[in-house]
Amino acid sequence: MIPHENLLESWKKAAGTRAAELVEDGMLVGLGTGTTAHYFITALGQRIQEGLQIKGAVSSSLGSQELAKKVGIPVTTLDFNPTLDLYIDGADEIDPFLRLVKGGGGALLREKIVATAARRFVVIADETKLVQRLGTHCPIPAEVVPFAITPVRRRLEALGALVKLRQKPASDAPFITDNGNVILDCTFPDGVADPEAIDTAMQRIVGLVDTGFFLKMAEEAIIAGKDGIKVLRPN
Numbered sequence: 542m543i544p545h546e547n548l549l550e551s552w553k554k555a556a557g558t559r560a561a562e563l564v565e566d567g568m569l570v571g572l573g574t575g576t577t578a579h580y581f582i583t584a585l586g587q588r589i590q591e592g593l594q595i596k597g598a599v600s601s602s603l604g605s606q607e608l609a610k611k612v613g614i615p616v617t618t619l620d621f622n623p624t625l626d627l628y629i630d631g632a633d634e635i636d637p638f639l640r641l642v643k644g645g646g647g648a649l650l651r652e653k654i655v656a657t658a659a660r661r662f663v664v665i666a667d668e669t670k671l672v673q674r675l676g677t678h679c680p681i682p683a684e685v686v687p688f689a690i691t692p693v694r695r696r697l698e699a700l701g702a703l704v705k706l707r708q709k710p711a712s713d714a715p716f717i718t719d720n721g722n723v724i725l726d727c728t729f730p731d732g733v734a735d736p737e738a739i740d741t742a743m744q745r746i747v748g749l750v751d752t753g754f755f756l757k758m759a760e761e762a763i764i765a766g767k768d769g770i771k772v773l774r775p776n
């Protein structure tokens with residue numbers, strides 16, 4: 542059964558708020574993107590108002606950066622601080638090995654850049670994001686250079702994907718990422734049996750900049766749901 546929207550929001554908020562407790566004085570923090578990350582950023586802002594002193598935070602999207610500034614988080618960039626202590630972000634799907642699909646908000650490339658700059662990546666989500674097999678509830682997004690849309694689409698179809706160019710909400714115009722690229726959403730009809738193999742094959746396509754697979758990157762997951770908060774580690 543799909544939980545009521547208010548319940549879902551309360552779970553996202555619980556996960557985001559719990560993750561804010563992981564941040565310590567002096568840390569450099571990576572900020573994710575999406576509705577769950579929004580709760581984390583807001584809770585971190587609140588902790589800073591209460592006296593927490595971090596060195597700075599790097600955002601994975603222009604949207605998160607704007608929110609961070611609004612709630613009083615000192616923002617910095619990877620040019621000044623290329624190594625971060627902690628990255629907190631949401632996900633669209635999480636499997637038992639803590640392999641993720643991300644990019645529902647279109648920020649996958651910067652999210653992966655910030656995640657790999659961090660010593661520790663903790664994913665936050667409500668329990669509806671847990672799946673046995675990646676690709677069952679959502680497509681796998683690929684960030685693609687606009688010049689290469691058609692050849693990349695053909696090669697993704699040859700891998701068995703049904704491919705859709707992502708559009709801006711309520712519009713016929715393509716969604717454009719913060720990096721000036723487009724997103725091709727790839728649905729694999731039975732889900733993805735071997736995420737490593739499909740990721741490798743997708744990454745080989747010239748013109749495809751990155752995929753929404755985040756494999757062996759998250760060290761821990763804070764999952765909120767009907768039984769409260771659970772902290773999961775990879776199986």
Ligand SMILES: O=C(CO)[C@H](O)[C@H](O)COP(=O)(O)O
Nearest residue numbers: 575576577631644645646648
């Ligand atoms: O990857 C992302 C954005 O690119 C988000 O983290 C992912 O889509 C989850 O979002 P939400 O917390 O809103 O469900």
